[in-house]
Amino acid sequence: MAGGRPAKYGIETRTEICKRIASGESLTAICKDEHMPYKDQVLDWLFDEPEFSTQYARAREAQAEHYLDEIISISDDSMLDTEIDPATGNERTNHEVVARAKLRVDTRKWAMSKLAPKKYGDRITHGGDPDAPINHQVGITVTFHDPDKAG
Numbered sequence: 001m002a003g004g005r006p007a008k009y010g011i012e013t014r015t016e017i018c019k020r021i022a023s024g025e026s027l028t029a030i031c032k033d034e035h036m037p038y039k040d041q042v043l044d045w046l047f048d049e050p051e052f053s054t055q056y057a058r059a060r061e062a063q064a065e066h067y068l069d070e071i072i073s074i075s076d077d078s079m080l081d082t083e084i085d086p087a088t089g090n091e092r093t094n095h096e097v098v099a100r101a102k103l104r105v106d107t108r109k110w111a112m113s114k115l116a117p118k119k120y121g122d123r124i125t126h127g128g129d130p131d132a133p134i135n136h137q138v139g140i141t142v143t144f145h146d147p148d149k150a151g
Helices: 011-022 027-031 039-048 050-076 095-115
Strands: 082-084 091-093
Touching: 011 027, 011 050, 027 039, 039 050, 050 095
Parallel strands: none
Antiparallel strands: 082 091
């Protein structure tokens, strides 16, 4: 392994990958580290190693929880939402900072809905208005033909 990545990776590496994912890091960012395997190798492990696949799935669920914590922090942080207008000395909204915070929150919400869809995904219910419920009616028509009569 002179100057390159290790040829083999043990359980410690797999555990570190899962811990870092659970802490909000992307697999792409993790695999850029020199001591980590390439992303393709990790993806191979997901298909070839059921135990790692289960551990990875749990890490992704934990990542959704991490994103929830980040959403709360981003939403509560209003430090840069306003600025002083140098021309007037009045406080004004920094719309760029507010828009960026909204994008950060929306991106995490989207990721959460994909990582834990039962918990954070959109709820789709199929049903009618309680005052006018959907009624399904099925009708069956039976016609008997006399095989002795033509036409």
